Amino acid sequence: MAHTEYGYLTPENLALFTDLYELTMMQGYYNQNHNPTATFDLFFRDLPPNRGYMVAAGLEQAIHYIETLSFGERVIEYLTEHGFDEEFLSHLETLEFTGDVRALPEGTPVFSNEPLVEVTAPILQGQLLETIVINQIGYQSLIATKAARMRDMITQHGDEQSLVDFGSRRAHGSDAGIKAARAAYIGGFDGTSNVAAGEAFGIPIYGTMAHSWIQSFTSERAAFETFVDEYGEESILLIDTYDTVSGAKTARAVAEEKDIDIAGVRLDSGDLTALSKEVNEILAETDLFISSGIDEFKIRRFLTNGGVGSGFGPGTALVTSTDAPKVEGVYKLVAVEEDGDMQPSMKLSTGKVTYPGAKSVRRVERDGQYDRDILALRDEDCDGGEQLVSVIEDGELVYQFPDLPAIQERARRSVSKTPPAIRQLEDPERYDVQIGSGLDTQTTSLRRQLESQHS
Template sequence: MKSSPLFTDLYELTMLYAYLENGKKEWASFELFVRELPKNRNYLVFSGLNDVVELIENLRFSKEDVDYLYSLNLFPNWFLDFLKEFEFTGKVYSMREGEVFFQNEPVLRVEAPIYEAQLLETAVMNQIHISSLIATKAARIFSVSRGRGLSDFSLRRTHGFDAGMKVARNSYLAGFNSTSNVLAGKVYGMPVVGTVAHSFIMSFESEEEAFRAFLKAFPEKAVLLIDTYDTVEGAKKAVKVSKEMGVKLRGVRLDSGNVVELSKEVRRILDGAGFTETKIIVSGGLDEYRIDEILKEGAPVDAFGVGTKFGTSADSPYIDFVYKLVEYDGKPVMKLSPGKRMYPGRKQVFRREGEDVVSLFDEKLKGEPLLEKVIENGKPVKKLPELKESREFFLRRFSELPDEIKDIHRKVEYPVHVSEKLKKLYKSLERELEEEEIEGAENNNN
């Protein structure tokens, strides 16, 4: 579906109108961040920036969009005429795709007239959420794979077309090697993999006949699914058929059963037949916990096809991103809602060895600043990295992460500090807001 500024919550549009109706066009800054990491996540991986930049570049209300809004009888004609000429004129600062981030760290900031920045809220959160969610899940799987190959097999159970594409892309970004998604291969330049389903094997009179048919069709891609009936016998038949046909058996796939014991027996059969280079691929019900368990038990598996639990991030299906106003008309702002603490003002994140520091944007601290300008006056200021570059960046960043933070079984908090200037601003603004609240209450009582 073509991108449209109507891909938003209605209240973004009602606020946009109310801002303009009341003459509120002051410059504002909104930041996207996570107050707390999900309970079983020690880090998150930032992704989705390319989609956000593309969305902003093409943020125009079509005639059909405006006609639909007219049909709602919510807005006056002058506002609808305004939307016909609408375009984003602000700035965006962001972390790089593939960056590892933590709690209370702004990953993206929008600076623009308040009505423009407000309109972006829903779409920005939507695009960053799905990509970062899946990139994080992929990183966790990558962290326990011990160098084994990883393929995205999730397409048939992802949440629709768009999610299927984003899952494939972010699997590759965060360490996977390939995908079964053919369109993703075309669009993103990813390696694609795939052989046959059990239905193919079952459509022939015998398993051997099915193996012969596939090896005849794909002698250079000789990977056979051997668990349709009996995995051990399937392995023996695969060896027999490949020898008879003179085809090099590149791999066998196991999709069910006790894969630890079965893979050991299959490896023994393959090695005994001289097929020492034939790979064992396992799929079916996998996630980081199961893969870690399989490898800890010594299963001789060379690659994994990871599907449903990965593509839906089943153990942690959402990230609680928020998009909050932090500065308005040149003044830092914040809310005091219980349990929803936030730091005011435009911010920067500095990465040092073993810790991050969140500071005011204009502070100059030791370490590497993580937020950089990507959009100025509504236009990209530079070409964003290609997927392979972002993948390389992730792999480098991930290798620098302490092992205890990568642990999928323990909750370990990475040190994220707040600069002294930011702490002072928070305390000062907190006192100011509390005094205003007291004064208002006293005036009401009088």
């Protein structure tokens, strides 16, 4: 019964990337003829440790799922085997999304409790989106944020070192490898080593050489010579297979012998700051790329201590967001149709707040910096510019997705407008997200009403 060939997600099984309970509930809504319009919010209740802001990312893939949603033959066959009703499955075969989606554009800083995506649709449709939308937006936002921290650290030092994602191999599976490249680009990276991501998203791809290239020749010198014979001035030589300083000298000797300027050398181990200075003495005109366990903290240390480098290649720490590997995105029902009107809705589960009703995210600036946000009811009168944009209306895409460089530009500009205290690598201050008075009143009164019903 196991389909080895289906170990990856393809258009044929994409609709199955969902939790069983979504389908179970959908069948219940359908069979019980209970399909009110509902509004769901995707948001982060709390930001991960040491995160004063998150950079929203992943919207385009979430919307792609909604737009291309299709329950094909293979999916229906599996669900039939698992006991779903024929009539319900016939309904799925023709299912198309007919609702509305509003969202924060990718590259926008987002804070606690603010909806990144708001879906309003018949509940049967809105329910289905939960799993994949949290999955795609949560992960890309996590990585775009990690990347933005690295770019910000370089900018704060007045530097412009390049940043290239080298993390594919250590990402959590193949989709993470590809999506990390995209999210890192949004957060301010220059490119990726992942060729599939390059092809999928038009991201610049970069690469150097591995230790295995060096080892496969009888000497490091022969390895360098052969690579330079092949790639000439584009060559980037890995100099630390045996001894970094000796490797740097060999790289110089080969460049002199061939009478060319090589593009650069790469350093992948040891005391990076000290070695970078030594290498720079030997190869003053040659770019030096650093790729050993790089994260925003190591970049800070390197730059603060006067390390000399022209680029960094973060890997594992970037793609797993090692210091904060999770962000617990939730997708909660906040309003539901009753007798033709949308009524606010919330759950009370211990220690978890959900603000009811369709909302507005307002951002107030002062002196060119973000001063505070106001999370308000959708039509509430309050200060600040609305951050949510309309993406899908009545099932039709009405949003023009910006290209990735434009999203990166948005992220750079908006991260720079986020106050430095919020952007600190450790113990950032908490950004002020105020609750609009209308939303506050609605939350309090609904809570009171529900508590009195259930105590």
